[in-house]
Amino acid sequence: MANPPIVNGPDGFYEPRHQLLEDLINKENCTRILAEEFFDGDEDMVEDNYQNIDEDEYKDLFFKRLGGRNRYQRPYHFVVYGASGYTGSLVLEYIFQNVQGLGTDVTFAIAGRNPDKLRARIEEVKQRIPNDYEPGIIKANIDSAVDIRELCISARCVINIAGPFMLTNAAMLVEGCIEYDCDYVDVNGEVPFTHKLVPYHRWAKDTEVIIVPNAAGAGGLPDVGAFWTAQQLKKANDGAEVQKMHMYLYGSPGGAPSGGTLATRAAMTKNIAEVGAIMGNPFALGGSIENGKRPEDSDKNLNSIEHLPEYGGWTGPFTYAFFETRLIRRSNWLLAEMGAPGGAYGRRLSYLEHLLFPSEEAAKAIAGSATSSKKEEEKLKKENKLYKLGEGLDYDRRKAMWAEYYFSAETVDGAKIRTVVKAGDGYEETARMSVEMALLCSTRREKLPFQGGVLTPSVAGGDLLVDALAASGIKFETVAEDFKPDLTRITSLNNEE
Numbered sequence: 001m002a003n004p005p006i007v008n009g010p011d012g013f014y015e016p017r018h019q020l021l022e023d024l025i026n027k028e029n030c031t032r033i034l035a036e037e038f039f040d041g042d043e044d045m046v047e048d049n050y051q052n053i054d055e056d057e058y059k060d061l062f063f064k065r066l067g068g069r070n071r072y073q074r075p076y077h078f079v080v081y082g083a084s085g086y087t088g089s090l091v092l093e094y095i096f097q098n099v100q101g102l103g104t105d106v107t108f109a110i111a112g113r114n115p116d117k118l119r120a121r122i123e124e125v126k127q128r129i130p131n132d133y134e135p136g137i138i139k140a141n142i143d144s145a146v147d148i149r150e151l152c153i154s155a156r157c158v159i160n161i162a163g164p165f166m167l168t169n170a171a172m173l174v175e176g177c178i179e180y181d182c183d184y185v186d187v188n189g190e191v192p193f194t195h196k197l198v199p200y201h202r203w204a205k206d207t208e209v210i211i212v213p214n215a216a217g218a219g220g221l222p223d224v225g226a227f228w229t230a231q232q233l234k235k236a237n238d239g240a241e242v243q244k245m246h247m248y249l250y251g252s253p254g255g256a257p258s259g260g261t262l263a264t265r266a267a268m269t270k271n272i273a274e275v276g277a278i279m280g281n282p283f284a285l286g287g288s289i290e291n292g293k294r295p296e297d298s299d300k301n302l303n304s305i306e307h308l309p310e311y312g313g314w315t316g317p318f319t320y321a322f323f324e325t326r327l328i329r330r331s332n333w334l335l336a337e338m339g340a341p342g343g344a345y346g347r348r349l350s351y352l353e354h355l356l357f358p359s360e361e362a363a364k365a366i367a368g369s370a371t372s373s374k375k376e377e378e379k380l381k382k383e384n385k386l387y388k389l390g391e392g393l394d395y396d397r398r399k400a401m402w403a404e405y406y407f408s409a410e411t412v413d414g415a416k417i418r419t420v421v422k423a424g425d426g427y428e429e430t431a432r433m434s435v436e437m438a439l440l441c442s443t444r445r446e447k448l449p450f451q452g453g454v455l456t457p458s459v460a461g462g463d464l465l466v467d468a469l470a471a472s473g474i475k476f477e478t479v480a481e482d483f484k485p486d487l488t489r490i491t492s493l494n495n496e497e
């Protein structure tokens with residue numbers, strides 16, 4: 001069909017309406033449908049006149065054909081897309097274990113391109129965590145605009161865990177969500193994909209649809225930790241602006257990336273020529289200060305291995321710092337942009353992250369394998385943890401994992417705070433964060449601080465998300481300014497292995 005109608009979105013965006021019509025032609029008889037709806041059944045009129053049908057008329061047509069205009073009358077509170085994989089199993093596990101009132105107060109479905117794999121995931125998880133609730137199963141191809149819209153109008157919120165995100169059509173799913181009034185939560189840990197969603201912010205804000213990428217262990221958890229830390233510091237200092245914040249992650253060894261995470265890293269590496277400049281921009285997701293050229297914001301700072309007397313240990317580079325710093329800088333900007341009561345954390349905030357080690361030796365050893373994917377793979381192979389797609393750390397190993405995120409923050413006047421967020425395995429935290437965010441969007445939406453926009457987890461969920469995470473087991477604590485973690489824990493765990 002020539003000259004497709006253009007969707008309402010910002011200039012230069014994909015034209016889902018065109019795709020939608022193309023798909024409808026395959027699915028039903030598009031000309032007949034348009035003739036019945038707009039031209040008194042005269043099919044000859046369609047070819048010459050369909051371009052006069054406006055956006056709202058199309059929208060009405062699809063709501064009429066597919067149903068679901070009112071989000072509160074949709075069958076599911078949320079749908080988990082891409083649930084057949086490893087993270088899918090943990091999301092199901094988290095829901096079966098933690099969500100109260102399944103089937104009465106909360107309904108959900110799982111979706112993906114292969115219903116048999118989805119069914120197999122439910123069975124596998126139910127063997128571990130028995131539950132009477134039968135989630136709906138929706139077959140949906142993320143490349144099909146019709147499938148996507150059917151997905152969006154079946155629920156109040158979609159959780160997308162199908163990755164690598166940069167290799168899927170997830171941006172079209174986001175467009176479908178914005179058009180069809182369905183909130184969106186995902187677990188992506190990819191700067192390039194998140195960057196692709198940034199221009200949707202105004203559209204989502206105007207349409208009042210909440211889009212929350214990065215609601216996961218990597219990304220979302222430190223983002224919420226930084227939010228909570230800034231709040232505590234500001235509260236104690238009459239709202240003084242935060243000048244500096246530094247996160248040091250101290251965690252158990254023995255973790256391993258899932259097959260899906262390895263595939264995601266490989267996708268970014270393979271496409272580095274295309275996405276390298278975005279990934280290397282400290283303000284890739286917005287919020288730049290002094291054109292992003294301040295020395296304290298440079299990525300060079302993230303590579304340092306340095307003695308850190310105030311923690312009694314050593315810093316080393318953290319792979320996810322090159323993602324999380326961007327996200328937290330975006331949160332800082334968003335709070336001001338959205339008109340949050342306390343404004344940004346600090347208009348001149350400098351935010352950095354490192355891993356924390358007991359010794360220089362340990363920092364160098366682990367940092368070496370963390371910054372080279374080849375070395376990391378060799379190490380994983382040796383430990384029998386080089387997982388395929390759909391696989392990851394098993395239940396017992398996951399349950400033994402722990403992570404402590406220490407935040408040191410300082411106001412413009414030199415007032416300081418030290419906090420710690422204590423959590424478990426990153427994949428388990430991903431399940432928790434994404435499900436809790438989706439529950440807020442689908443059951444307590446009116447209480448959320450903002451009703452639309454491309455937001456970070458902390459900005460989207462605010463205090464409600466902190467409370468939900470705390471109620472389900474994450475610890476948020478303020479510690480003494482000179483508090484030192486017990487850095488011998490890593491050595492003893494290593495010895496046990």
Ligand SMILES: NC(=O)c1ccc[n+]([C@@H]2O[C@H](COP(=O)([O-])OP(=O)(O)OC[C@H]3O[C@@H](n4cnc5c(N)ncnc54)[C@H](OP(=O)(O)O)[C@@H]3O)[C@@H](O)[C@H]2O)c1
Binds near residue numbers: 187
């Ligand atoms: N930020 C974080 O902390 C964090 C934590 C966990 C996971 N993640 C990310 O989440 C993603 C999933 O990880 P995982 O370990 O669960 O991977 P996985 O086990 O390989 O599962 C991937 C899932 O995505 C689906 N999928 C992949 N490509 C698709 C496509 N083109 N169309 C439709 N469905 C598609 C797969 O469906 P099929 O079964 O049909 O193949 C499967 O359900 C990865 O990108 C990973 O990096 C991020």
